[in-house]
Amino acid sequence: MDDPVRDDRISQPGGQSDIPVGGTFGMPTAHGAPSCEVCGRRDESLRAIVIPYVFSFVVMTMHRAWSGVYCWRHRFQRLLAAGFITSLFGWWGLPWGLIHTPAALFKLVRGGVVPEDENVELLARVAIHKLNTGEPGKAIQVFQEALRIKEDERTRNSLLELQAKYPLSNELSDGKAPIWYIASWVSASLLGVGVGLLDYLVVLLLNWVLGAETYWIIAILSWAPLIAMLYLGALILSELLRWVFDRTGTDHLLLGMLFAGGAAGLIWYGIPQGQLIGDYLSALFGGLAFESIGDLIMTSGAVITQGGLWFVLDAFESGLPSDWIYLVLWGFAGILYFWLANKTAQEAIHWRVRLELLQGDLRIEEPNSRLPAWSALGGFAFVLLIGFGVFAGRGRLMRGGPDLAANIERGDELYLAGDFEQAEAAYRQAISAAPNQPGPHESLAWVLYSMGDLEGASAEFTQAMELDADWADPHLGMGYIHLSMDNDLAAQESFQTALALAEDPQYAGQAYYGLGNLAHQVDDLDAAIAYYEQAIREDWQxxxxxxxxxxxxxxxxxxxxxxxxxxxxxxxxxxxxxxxxxxxxxxxxxxxxxxxxxxxxxxxxxxxxxxxxxxxxxxxxxxxxxxxxxxxxxxxxxxxxPENSQVALLLARLYALEGAFGEAQSLIDAQIDLNPDLVDAYIARAWVYIEVPDLGQAESALDQALKLSPEDWGAHNLRSFVYFHQGRIDEAYTEADTAIR
Structure with missing residues (x-):
């Protein structure tokens, strides 16, 4: 039997080997073995690496790099520093900063520039050092790591020879403990939330420093911290996946890619989740109150399970440029995370399989070795789905943040209870939490309408229509405002627009009801009844x-x-x-x-x-x-x-019937002071003067009413009565005919 192919880089323990290492990194050595330039560590994590970074100022852009030999910890520190420098300061140069910065970030996300041949030789020298110092197991690990970098024949032969000589030192992790999969997914989720929370705090700081208005270039470059946070997530994701794959010894590609994709998705989803959790914590520390512990638990559960979803949907529907920029950057981050997860999984699993094949390890053929991992992933996903379902109802209220949800709920309860002032305060707080959500504006408008503030209600309905032009309800509200102000044509147009937009039978019924009220107001009772019947057909309730x-x-x-x-x-x-x-x-x-x-x-x-x-x-x-x-x-x-004019005017007429003319006039004068154009107030004044009796004053009051509303049939009818009792019979008949027409 032939001897195995030997590599002249391997010598017996205690011997020396001086093989020159190519490259230009100037690696420090001790007895010919490279080590970390910072801490002197000498193991399989060493890499000769180039770490680029970019920083700019106006028209000047500088492209620099750190190069050297570093262990995992110091390499990661420099990748982190280079990423933050590039993300925060690389963009500020026009035009080259905008070109070099993304290119440098892409190289950094991939782990920097790691020359393959130089690093294979570097690790070979470390392995020889470990062998010469009596650590054959460590030497095998170093050669295995060299195969991760490049499929090199000399390295493979050296590894085979060492495995044959030192079988007891030939160790590969065979653990597929589910705990590592679950722990890594939890870590990925927490990482994403941490990135989102950190970005939320940075945004608060920028808002405090820059204020509401700033130069456009500053506003654009203020997105650099978010890019830095997204880069941080990518870098940690890559290292987390490598660590888990090494720890678990995963050798199944589909399982590995599923796990890696899940981790990438959790980090990606966790970023907007962290944003909403930041909103939620701010609301809690700002005095957000809950009616019970159960309400607190339900709201917190909705934030934890669905906050990211509603944050993204809210940003998507807001239409604000800042939200669209956020979504674009977040979308690119998602593509990067999934690509990086897929690449890391494939590299780690292919490397693992090559090592097992070199050992002749048949464990990868065992059919049940992956069941615990599959069960762990499936169980974790099941728990997430259950949590999503439990808190689904409350989650729908999280649009715009927990502060918005709590205030809308409180406003709805107060409105139904008739406490309009407190309902108004709750809806205004909801608007402060989410000014670009149409719902709180629409709810506030109905409260103001109920309080008689037609101008304020009109402004809020208009704002709701601007935020959502396809929503029928604000058009309904504007129809009722126009109806209250006797703007019949505008009211009809608003109700018809609401009817055209109504996708829900409930809104269609409301639109027909509004048209019925319009017809009722002008005494077209047949048309009013037809509209009411149509409204009831749409919505019997x-x-x-x-x-x-x-x-x-x-x-x-x-x-x-x-x-x-x-x-x-x-x-x-x-x-x-x-x-x-x-x-x-x-x-x-x-x-x-x-x-x-x-x-x-x-x-x-x-x-x-x-x-x-x-x-x-x-x-x-x-x-x-x-x-x-x-x-x-x-x-x-x-x-x-007390603000309702109809009640006050009817009460004034009753006082007049009892002879309490002073009280009657006080009520009417108060209504005219509030609204000098209130036609019904002048008609009520005429009734009071008829009871006095003072027909001349009654005629003057009716003249004022008809000046404001020339076609008011009630005023013409009452003036006919006054003329008749003044003996002006012909004029009385003329007024009666006008009232009838």
Missing amino acids: LTMAHMDMALAYYSMAKFSRAVEHANDLIGLLPDWGAPHALLAMSYYQLDQPEILMRELDWAADLNSTDLYSQLLLAEAYWGLEQYDAAKEVLESASVLT
């Missing part, structure tokens, strides 16, 4: 469409139909007082006193505090000439809604 359709039938003296639709509404809302009050009014007209009193008592017993119920109940008492009961209801309503 739209209770106000049922209510207003019943009122329309009542106004048309179709009292049986009013009863029918009021009963439909009671089926939907049995504890609401408004339909019972309308039933009482309808049964009064149908001359059914027993049912009338039953419904009237029912409406009173329900004690509904909403404006609709109180106005209808007061009108029912008024129709029965129970003025004291009507006044009591209206006075209660005025306490709950």
Whole structure:
């Protein structure tokens, strides 16, 4: 049998070997063996390496490099320093900084420039040194590492000879312990979150230093810290994967690539996750309150499992240039991370398989050796999916950050409770947390509308439309504002736009309901009923469409139909007082006193505090000439809604019926002071003067009302009454005809 091929670089222990090492790195030696230039370490981690970096200033760009022989720790330190120098200061030179910087960063991510031949020779000399100092096991490890760099025949032959001479020193890690896979994925996730948190802190610092406005070039280059953070993630990812592959001895390519891709994905996803966690921690330290420990746990769980997803979706939908720049850089980082993970996995596993084949190791053929690793990866993924599902509901509220979610929830609860001032404060805090989200603007607009601040509501609805032009709800809101301001054409256009945009039947029903209200306001009751019917077909649960359709039938003296639709509404809302009050009014007209009193008592017993119920109940008492009961209801309503003009003006007319003209005039004057163009206030003033009686003052009040609204039929009708009692019969008939037309 022939002797194995020998390499003249190998000698017996205690001997010497002086093989020159090529290259220009000037490697320091002790007895001919290279070592780390910083710490003197001499092992398989040594590399002769060139580490480039770039720094620039205006038109000057300098491309420099560190070169030498370094161990793993000092090589990593220099790669880290070079990456930060290049990321932060390489871009500042025009135009070469923008060209050399990405090229240098790409070389650094790949681990610098590592000349293959020089490093194979360098490691050969280290191996010979280990052999000569009585450490054959270390020599084998060094030769194995040399094969990682390059498939070299001399190195392979040297390794085979040493393995044959020192079989007990021939050690390869055969562990595939699942704990290392899980630990590395957890580490990757924490790394990504750490990168995101660090970038969040840097952004806070830049905002504090630069302020809201700065030069465009400074604004562009302010992205350099994020690039540095992304580079840091890539560098640590590469080292983490190499360490895990060496530790576990993974020799299955598919499993290795799956694991590496998972680690890359966790780091990549962790970066926006860290951004949102930064928002969340800021909110907590800023006083963000939770109703219970359970609410805190659910919100925190949503942040941990889904924060990155909602942060990215929020940035994608915002349309802001800064968010798009972030997404582009984050997307490039994802491509880099997955490419780097794939490359590292292939290199490590191919190297491992070559070593096992050199040993004649058949363990790689064992079918069950990978089951623990597969089980670990599958179990980890299952836990992530379960966590995502558990916190999915709360996660949807994380759009824009936890501060946004908490304030929107609080605002919704306060709005439904009728606490409009506190609801306004909550929605404004939500807007501060996410000014480019349309939802908080739309919610605030409805609160302002409910408070009678039409100008403020209009501004918020307009802002919501600018942020999301395809959302129907802000157009609905603008329709109601135009309706309140008697801008009929603008109201019609807004409702029709909302109808065209409505993808949800609920929004379509609201749009038809708005068009019905518009027709109702101009007394086109047939059209109003048609629109209300269409709204109910779109959304049977739209209770106000049922209510207003019943009122329309009542106004048309179709009292049986009013009863029918009021009963439909009671089926939907049995504890609401408004339909019972309308039933009482309808049964009064149908001359059914027993049912009338039953419904009237029912409406009173329900004690509904909403404006609709109180106005209808007061009108029912008024129709029965129970003025004291009507006044009591209206006075209660005025306490709950002091800003409502309709309540104040009806109460003024009741005071006038009782002869309390001074109190009546005070209420009317207060409404005119608030809104000098309020037509109904001048009509109510005319009613009061008719009761005084002072027909001349009543005529003056009606002239003012018709000056503001020439086609107001109520003002013409009342002026006909005044003219008739003044003996101006022809003018009275003319006014009556005008009112009818």
